[in-house]
Amino acid sequence: MNLDGLRPWAGLAGGSPETAGVVVAGIAYDGSAVYRKGAAQAPQRIRSLSAAIPPVTEDGRLLTGLQVADLGDLDPGTDIEAGWSTVADRLSHIPPAAFLTVLGGDHCTFISTLAAQVKRHPGLAVLWVDAHPDLCDFSRGGRWTCGCALRRALDVSGLDPGRVVIAGGRDYDPEELDFIAANGMLLVSAQELAHEPVRAAVRIGDRLAGQKVHVSFDIDALDPAFAPGTEIPSSGGLSTRQALDLLAVATERATLVGLDIVEVSPPFDHGDITTFAALKLIFEVWGMAGYGKR
Numbered sequence: 055m056n057l058d059g060l061r062p063w064a065g066l067a068g069g070s071p072e073t074a075g076v077v078v079a080g081i082a083y084d085g086s087a088v089y090r091k092g093a094a095q096a097p098q099r100i101r102s103l104s105a106a107i108p109p110v111t112e113d114g115r116l117l118t119g120l121q122v123a124d125l126g127d128l129d130p131g132t133d134i135e136a137g138w139s140t141v142a143d144r145l146s147h148i149p150p151a152a153f154l155t156v157l158g159g160d161h162c163t164f165i166s167t168l169a170a171q172v173k174r175h176p177g178l179a180v181l182w183v184d185a186h187p188d189l190c191d192f193s194r195g196g197r198w199t200c201g202c203a204l205r206r207a208l209d210v211s212g213l214d215p216g217r218v219v220i221a222g223g224r225d226y227d228p229e230e231l232d233f234i235a236a237n238g239m240l241l242v243s244a245q246e247l248a249h250e251p252v253r254a255a256v257r258i259g260d261r262l263a264g265q266k267v268h269v270s271f272d273i274d275a276l277d278p279a280f281a282p283g284t285e286i287p288s289s290g291g292l293s294t295r296q297a298l299d300l301l302a303v304a305t306e307r308a309t310l311v312g313l314d315i316v317e318v319s320p321p322f323d324h325g326d327i328t329t330f331a332a333l334k335l336i337f338e339v340w341g342m343a344g345y346g347k348r
C-alpha cells in the first residue's frame with residue numbers, strides 16, 4: 055500500500071501526552087498466545103495503515119483539531135507476569151483527561167491496561183467484547199495465558215468483577231460460566247446480539263449508564279469472515295456493522311474513557327482487512343467518546 059505523504063492517525067498525530075485529546079500506546083507482546091503468535095506485529099501494522107483513514111467518522115463528525123499523541127510501543131519484556139506492572143505504571147501517568155487507546159498484543163496486555171485505567175479512573179466499568187471471557191484461573195498450561203487474561207487483570211487491578219460486562223461471548227470453559235454467575239457479571243452472548251440487537255445492546259447500556267467505561271475489544275469478537283487475522287478464529291461472531299451498532303447503543307449513556315484493541319494478528323490476515331476493521335473501530339469509538347464536530 056502506498057502511503058507516501060500521509061501521516062499516521064488520519065494526519066492527527068502530534069501533540070504531547072499532557073495536552074492531546076487521545077493518547078495511543080502499543081504493547082507489542084504475544085507471549086501469552088498458546089496456539090499461534092503474531093499479535094505482537096499488530097501495533098506497528100495498525101499505526102502504519104492509520105495514515106489511510108480519513109479524519110471523519112461515519113456519522114460525519116470531523117475529527118480535525120483532535121490531537122493524537124502516540125507514545126510508540128511499551129515493552130513488558132518476554133513475560134507478562136514479570137512485566138505487566140512496568141507498562142501499567144507508564145500508562146497510569148497519562149493525564150486522565152486523555153482518552154487512552156491501547157494497541158495489543160494478545161489479550162494479556164489488558165492486565166497492564168486495566169491496572170492503569172483503574173488508577174486513572176476510580177470507579178471504572180469495563181465493556182469486554184470478545185468471543186471468550188478469558189476468566190480461567192488456569193488454562194492451557196499456565197495462569198498467565200490468554201484464557202486467563204481477564205481473570206488476572208481483575209486480580210491485579212482489584213476491580214470488582216461485577217463491574218465488567220461481557221458482550222459477544224460464544225466459546226466458554228465451564229469454569230468461566232461458574233465465575234460469571236458467582237460474581238454477578240452480565241454476559242450478553244453473540245447469539246443474543248444477533249437475535250435481538252437493539253434489545254441486547256440496551257440491556258448492556260442500562261448496566262453501563264452513568265459510568266466511566268473502558269472498552270476492551272478482542273478482534274475475535276468479530277466473525278472470522280470480517281476479521282480472519284487473529285490467533286483463534288471463532289465462528290458465529292458479529293459483523294463489523296453489528297459491533298459498531300452495539301458499541302454506539304451500549305455506551306450512549308456512559309462516559310467513554312478508554313479502548314484497547316487486541317488479538318489482531320497480521321501474519322494471518324488477508325489484504326489487511328482485520329487491521330482495517332480494528333482501525334474502523336478505533337476511529338468510530340473516538341467519535342462515540344465525543345471527539346469531533348458535526
Ligand SMILES: [Mn+2]
Nearest residue numbers: 185186272274
Ligand atoms: Mn478472544
